[in-house]
Amino acid sequence: xxxxxxxxSRDDVYExxxxxxxxxxxxxxxxxxxxxxxxxDELTLPGLSEPQLARxxxxxxxxxxxxxxGPYPLGSCTMKYNPxxxxxxxxxxxxxxxxxxxxRTIQGTLxxxxxxxxxLADIGGMDxxxxxxxxxxxxxxxxxxxxKAYHESRNDDRSEIIIPSSAHGTNFASAAMxxxxxxxLPSDDDGRVDMEALDAAISEETAALMLTNPNTLGLFERDxxxxxxxxxxxxxxxxYDGANLNALLGRARPGDMxxxxxxxxxxxxxxxxxxxxGPGAGPVGVVEDLTxxxxxxxxxxxxxxxxxxxxxxxxxxxxxxxxxxxxxxKAYAYIARLGDSGLADSSAKAVLxxxxxxxxxxxxxxxxxxxxxxxxxxxxxxxADVAKRMLDYGVHPPTTKWxxxxxxxxxxxxxxxEDKASLDDLAHAFNAAYADADEVLESAPSKTSARRIDQxxxxxxxxxxxxxxxxxx
Amino acid sequence: xxxxxxxxxxxxxxxxxxxxxxTARIGISDFAQDELGDVVFxxxxxxxxxxxxxxxxxxxxxxxxxxxxxxxxxxxxxxVNEDLFDAPELVNDDPYGDxxxxxxxPSDADEFDSLLSPEEYREQTE
Numbered sequence: 001x002x003x004x005x006x007x008x009s010r011d012d013v014y015e016x017x018x019x020x021x022x023x024x025x026x027x028x029x030x031x032x033x034x035x036x037x038x039x040x041d042e043l044t045l046p047g048l049s050e051p052q053l054a055r056x057x058x059x060x061x062x063x064x065x066x067x068x069x070g071p072y073p074l075g076s077c078t079m080k081y082n083p084x085x086x087x088x089x090x091x092x093x094x095x096x097x098x099x100x101x102x103x104r105t106i107q108g109t110l111x112x113x114x115x116x117x118x119x120l121a122d123i124g125g126m127d128x129x130x131x132x133x134x135x136x137x138x139x140x141x142x143x144x145x146x147x148k149a150y151h152e153s154r155n156d157d158r159s160e161i162i163i164p165s166s167a168h169g170t171n172f173a174s175a176a177m178x179x180x181x182x183x184x185l186p187s188d189d190d191g192r193v194d195m196e197a198l199d200a201a202i203s204e205e206t207a208a209l210m211l212t213n214p215n216t217l218g219l220f221e222r223d224x225x226x227x228x229x230x231x232x233x234x235x236x237x238x239x240y241d242g243a244n245l246n247a248l249l250g251r252a253r254p255g256d257m258x259x260x261x262x263x264x265x266x267x268x269x270x271x272x273x274x275x276x277x278g279p280g281a282g283p284v285g286v287v288e289d290l291t292x293x294x295x296x297x298x299x300x301x302x303x304x305x306x307x308x309x310x311x312x313x314x315x316x317x318x319x320x321x322x323x324x325x326x327x328x329x330k331a332y333a334y335i336a337r338l339g340d341s342g343l344a345d346s347s348a349k350a351v352l353x354x355x356x357x358x359x360x361x362x363x364x365x366x367x368x369x370x371x372x373x374x375x376x377x378x379x380x381x382x383x384a385d386v387a388k389r390m391l392d393y394g395v396h397p398p399t400t401k402w403x404x405x406x407x408x409x410x411x412x413x414x415x416x417x418e419d420k421a422s423l424d425d426l427a428h429a430f431n432a433a434y435a436d437a438d439e440v441l442e443s444a445p446s447k448t449s450a451r452r453i454d455q456x457x458x459x460x461x462x463x464x465x466x467x468x469x470x471x472x473x
Numbered sequence: 474x475x476x477x478x479x480x481x482x483x484x485x486x487x488x489x490x491x492x493x494x495x496t497a498r499i500g501i502s503d504f505a506q507d508e509l510g511d512v513v514f515x516x517x518x519x520x521x522x523x524x525x526x527x528x529x530x531x532x533x534x535x536x537x538x539x540x541x542x543x544x545x546x547x548x549x550x551x552x553v554n555e556d557l558f559d560a561p562e563l564v565n566d567d568p569y570g571d572x573x574x575x576x577x578x579p580s581d582a583d584e585f586d587s588l589l590s591p592e593e594y595r596e597q598t599e
Contacts, residue, residue, distance in 0.1 A: 459536065
């Protein structure tokens with residue numbers, strides 16, 4: 001692919017300057033609409049024509065890169081294309097329901113939420129699911145609070161949570177925020193849980209073990225049944241981080257492996273938009289013994305219809321109402337559209353795509369067999385430099401330098417979305433960048449709208465607002 | 474060739490300490506700052522904290538990596554180099570001088586004996 005990204009001068013694209021262009025003041029008669037102290041009679045608007053505005057935003061979009069332009073193989077982040085039919089469903093006027101309406105007037109909404117609770121429980125092998133947490137990490141925190149409530153209800157005071165060193169940073173944060181001490185577990189030579197170290201770490205203080213399976217190297221934890229027995233034998237709970245559920249969808253279920261609690265990243269597994277600071281969702285599933293502790297409200301079906309209720313020993317609310325409704329609608333639409341066979345097909349393709357891509361790249365992949373993602377190593381090259389150079393070949397690079405188990409890691413997850421031609425483009429970008437000269441890598445990227453970022457200044461002297469930027473100039 | 478002053482002791486994990494029995498000063502080596510690259514953030518203990526030899530006392534973050542920092546000796550923290558909070562680059566510019574991290578009142582001066590000598594540390598970095 002021959003790639004050169006559009007670049008425009010800052011005068012053409014910087015948004016605050018819009019308001020300085022030919023502003024127009026419009027006068028309105030607001031008399032009697034609202035109290036006088038809440039209204040004004042004139043408003044200054046940028047005097048722009050529609051084509052001027054359209055060009056402004058089109059230029060901005062041309063300077064951007066997204067999954068709608070090419071592959072975005074960020075390992076562990078699972079950047080999937082968001083199908084537009086889910087947007088249509090969420091934009092349907094019937095989906096705009098005020099959350100404070102009474103249950104009997106929103107039976108359709110509650111029915112959909114109940115259906116999603118059931119679908120997710122089926123997919124994960126769980127007994128009940130809360131849709132309330134607004135993101136994956138919020139789901140982790142919720143799950144750990146549920147575990148804590150469970151232990152406390154049994155007057156069982158436990159202080160530790162065990163987490164493998166290769167886990168997502170959010171696991172450590174969720175455990176610590178819930179008041180637990182974190183016990184970090186090393187990996188064995190195969191990149192999986194070190195069983196001897198696990199045996200030594202488990203004790204009467206173990207509240208839970210948090211696991212990602214397949215783990216962040218894409219490796220399935222082969223000893224999962226034994227691991228579950230060890231944790232349960234000590235009275236602890238097993239937590240499943242759903243970040244890599246994409247690899248197992250429709251094929252294996254965390255509940256069947258012995259997990260007691262799990263969260264689902266609906267943006268990864270069910271193709272809703274990544275939160276990116278906006279609304280997201282991270283539902284949490286639990287087994288029977290833990291259902292009474294789930295956040296309130298849940299939705300259930302009764303003889304007279306659907307109703308919201310508070311579980312008996314609920315930990316309370318972790319977000320408003322039943323969670324971020326429109327995101328949940330998209331997840332429901334995706335699951336309903338794909339069905340059982342479609343979901344199983346997506347995990348098959350996710351694993352096939354990762355394995356095909358790995359077979360085409362010249363970089364070594366030290367750990368395997370892997371599922372939906374693989375950690376290649378850039379060897380004696382700097383993984384971040386190789387990644388920046390990949391931008392020049394028209395693709396988004398993989399996650400770099402993580403997990404730390406692989407030196408100069410390039411954690412790659414093409415997802416099920418890509419076809420062979422786009423996987424070949426990715427492989428070409430990998431191989432060409434990896435073979436380029438040091439000086440080319442060190443000055444890359446050279447074809448993108450934004451060039452080499454000054455990371456040192458950005459970290460040491462961050463300017464986090466428009467005002468801060470203007471003050472400096 | 475990295476600078477390794479003769480007037481202090483070292484840890485395998487690249488921290489240095491001066492060896493006064495009343496107040497020892499602690500930081501990271503020239504080799505360590507070079508490996509890390511541009512330092513952008515340093516997290517340090519607080520005055521009055523009690524540390525044991527080998528404890529994690531803080532975190533150092535560079536453009537390339539995040540690393541834990543380990544206490545060479547046991548004792549009570551008596552001073553912290555607050556300049557590093559606004560100017561973490563001091564660790565790169567002057568690791569043995571203005572880039573120092575904290576001072577400690579050693580609880581057991583014998584602990585200095587078990588640390589690496591400048592010669593031993595030089596061998597490790599070569």
